[in-house]
Amino acid sequence: MKVLGADIVTDDMANIYATFKGSEDLPRIAVGSHCDSVVQGGNYDGILGVISAMEVAETIVTKKIPHRHPITVMIWTNEEGARFDPAMMSSGVITGKFDKNKMLASKDKDGITFGEALDASGYKGDEKxxxxxxxxxxxxxxxxxxxxxxxAAKMDIGVVEGVVGMVNYEFEFIGQAGHAGTVPQRMRKDALYAASEAIQYLHRELDKLDSKLVYTTGRIICSPNVHTIIPDDVKFTLDARHQDPKIVQQVVDVIENIPKELAKCKVSYRKLWSRKTVAFNEDLVDLVEKNAKEYGYSCMRMYSGPGHDAQFVADILPTTMIFVPSIGGHSHCEIEKTSLDNCWKGANVLLKTILDIDKK
Amino acid sequence: MKVLGADIVTDDMANIYATFKGSEDLPRIAVGSHCDSVVQGGNYDGILGVISAMEVAETIVTKKIPHRHPITVMIWTNEEGARFDPAMMSSGVITGKFDKNKMLASKDKDGITFGEALDASGYKGDEKxxxxxxxxxxxxxxxxxxxxxxxAAKMDIGVVEGVVGMVNYEFEFIGQAGHAGTVPQRMRKDALYAASEAIQYLHRELDKLDSKLVYTTGRIICSPNVHTIIPDDVKFTLDARHQDPKIVQQVVDVIENIPKELAKCKVSYRKLWSRKTVAFNEDLVDLVEKNAKEYGYSCMRMYSGPGHDAQFVADILPTTMIFVPSIGGHSHCEIEKTSLDNCWKGANVLLKTILDIDKK
Known part of the structure; x- marks a missing residue:
């Protein structure tokens, strides 16, 4: 970027901005993503957005494509929250979602704070x-x-309308431990059996709601988790996501109406966290769709299930996202891959969208 | 025991034998249990049997009750297998079930072998x-x-007819991991959901068999066990016990007929271990019942669900056991307790049974 003439700065959260001047003194158009990844993650998540933004800028500069607005290629710090909780940390601080001092105090598993790691990174810049x-x-x-x-839909481009709202709950089942060989079945209070009833119950009830609803019981903790002891305490999490807040509320209703007792075990739940649905800027979403179609690429409108820095930025600026397919749907794992053809198509739509925004 | 005139020796596995001479040169009557316990175990399991055996011997000696056979109060080493696998280690070696050298090589979590601990104990004796x-x-x-x-049955004494047979299996469910927010429900292969179906299936099928069957899904391992990832590998154990080998075989049939696929996930199982039902000596069982009734204690015949050294000894000697109630059914936990009244009743039946055997 430097060789191409970019002015590169970092802010106080180590977000990186590489800006190419425009022909007029106008606000900047920002384009970018994140470079960090999850443990054992792949080579595409985040990185593709950064590389493509650089590619777009390089194309504009080297092809001398006229543009009125400055173009800023940027990299967000700690989008995944893999080493330091929470995810989307720096976009959260910049957009006023998170308290900076709390973020600086966030510790990794070795007890090192984000603030210490930030100081040591060499990328800490100025708040201005x-x-x-x-x-x-x-x-x-x-x-x-x-x-x-x-x-699955054989689409080249996802026109992202927003990020779905979500709720995350933990259920707990309290039974009575006992020796596997001594307690007659009819006298048991088996917390794992109760939890299996609850998973079935939730599937039955949530499947009635809407085909776009996704929900996951991803983590289960069984205690004492010994093959010869009847489990007396089992917990599992439920993550549910949908773009329509009414459907999310229906999920909450199902959760809150779960029987207080299952298989003679006490059932309780608590909300761990939630986020509201974020809608992206309609004009920008339309632009992405128009450009995909103009290139002759197949495309579909969709909501993002995962969270992204863009959902925080959407609160302070007109924002949108462009998706490209993941082979086999894999992500956050080493086999994560997007075909070169689709990477290229995504970058083309990105370029055209930036140039269209520039014309506004 | 020494003050009362016992001859005390230990064998090569540190089993302790305190023998009081009889009036004739006849084989010995052995009576005892174990002193070791599980982690965070209680004060009754094992210990009650040792203390009661000592009490019985003391009563016979101090009351000068005539007895023809020598009476040997004994303590088995490492019945629980809590520090060194396997359980019932020393009775297993003495009765030819386990290879002694393999047992000596068994390591605790700090890497210390049973052999090293045995040498350091000061209780290692002679094989003879x-x-x-x-x-x-x-x-x-x-x-x-x-x-x-x-x-629950308001009984003072359990007349133990034997130790139930058991099988222990591990089931595994292989699905496909994926992001909780992106994979539509209809495209999921959720291994935890499949496991919950299997737990339900096993309960449905096994509940049809026999009211005395006990079975437990005590341990579940979910991978990757992250609240935002669809589980792709879930394992759980099934422990099933019944006195009738035909019922145990029916359990195995249910296990082996589990669908090969549940909720689009691959289902497999493997046998971890099993043991056959052990029947105790019928004459001795009858003696225990007769004596409980003669004292006017309420009693019932029953099988032991847990394993005991006695089940190994039963292979080489006429053997039986006497049970006393556990308050609340609790055992292998700190609140394990038996009322003083029931301890005393158990010791009385034990004394009378030893004296009856002596008359044979």
């Missing part, structure tokens, strides 16, 4: 370099889908 | 002191029930 809504006109992020929907 | 079936005529063990059956 932060993305300021007055100085920017839009943010666009290209990202892999991280799911199987585009591939 | 082992219980030799030619020199013994019977073994009787008093033990807490470790379950709720006697208490």
């Amino acid at each position: 370099n932060r993305m300021n809504p007055k100085e920017y006109m839009a943010f666009v992020e290209l990202h892999i889908e991280q799911g199987p929907v585009l591939e | 002191n082992r219980m030799n079936p030619k020199e013994y005529m019977a073994f009787v063990e008093l033990h807490i029930e470790q379950g709720p059956v006697l208490e």
Whole structure:
């Protein structure tokens, strides 16, 4: 970027901004993603959006494509939250979602704080370099889908309308431990059996709601978890996501109406966290769809299930995202892959969208 | 025991034998249990049987009750297998079930072998002191029930007919991991959902078999066990016990007929271990029942669900056990307790049974 003439700065959260001047003194168009990954993650999530943004800027500069607005290629710090909780940390601080001092105090498993790691990184910059809504006109992020929907529908481009709302609950089942060989079945209070009833119950009830609803019981903790002892305490999590807040509320209703007792075990639940549905800027979403079609690429409108920095930025700036398919729907794993053809198509739509925004 | 005139020796597995001479040169009557416990175990399991055997011997000696056979109070080493696998280690070696060298090589979690711990214990004795079936005529063990059956039936004494047979299997469910927010429900292969179906299936099928069958899915391992990832590998154990080998075979049939696929996940199972039903000596069982009734104690015939050293000894000597109730059915936990009244009743039946055997 430097060789091409970019002015590169970092802000106080180590977000990186590489800006190419425009022909007029106008707000900037920001384009980018994140470089960090999850443990044992793949080579596409985040990185593709950063590389494509750089490619877009290089194309504009080297092909001398006229543009009125400055173009800022950017990299968000700690989107995944893999080493330091929470995810989307730096976009959260910049957009006022998270308290900076709390973030600086976030510790990794070795007890090192984010603040210490930030100081040691060499990328800590000035607060005045932060993305300021007055100085920017839009943010666009290209990202892999991280799911199987585009591939299954044989689509090149996902036109992302927003990020779905979600709720995350933990259920707990309290029974009575006992020796596997001594307690007659009819006298048992088996917390794992109760939990299996609850998983079945939730599937039965949630499957009635809407075909776009996704929900996952991903983590289960059984205690004492010994093959010869009847489990007396089992917990599992439920993550549920949908773009329509009414459907999310119906999920909450199902959760809150779960029987207080299952298989003679006490059932309880608690909300761990939630997020509201974020809708992206309609004009920008339309632009992405128009450009995909103009290129002759197959495309479909969709919501993002996972969270992205763009959903925080959407609160302060017109924002949208472009998705490209993940082969086999795989993501956050080493086999994560997007075909070169689709990477290229995504970058083309990104380029055209940035140039269209520039014309506004 | 020494003050009362016992000859005390230990064998090469540190089993302790305290022998009081009889009036004739006859084989010995052995009576005892174990002193070791599980982690966070209680104060009754094993210990009650040892203390009661000592009490019985003390009563016979101090009351100068005539007895023709020598009476050997004994303590088995490492019945629980809590520090060194397997359980019932020393009775297993003495009765030819386990290879001694393999047992000596068994390591605790700090890498110390049983052999090293044995050398350091000061209780390692001579192989010639082992219980030799030619020199013994019977073994009787008093033990807490470790379950709720006697208490629920308001019985003072359990007349133990044997130890139930058991099978222990592990099931595995292979699905496909994926992001909780991206994979539509209809495209999922959720291994935890499949496992919950299997738990339900097993309960449905096994509940048809016999009211005395006990079975437990005590341990579940979910991978990757992250609240935002669809589980792709879930394993759980099934422990099933019944006195009738035909019922145990029916359990195996149910296991082996489990669908090969559940909820689009691949289902497999493997046998971890099993044991056959052990029947105790019918004459001794009858003696225990007769004596309980003569004292006016309520009693019932029953099988032991848990394993005991007595089940190994039963292979080489006429053997039986006497159970006393566990309050609340609790065992292998700190609240394990048997009422003083029931401890005393158990010791009385034990004394009378030893004296009856002596008359044979």
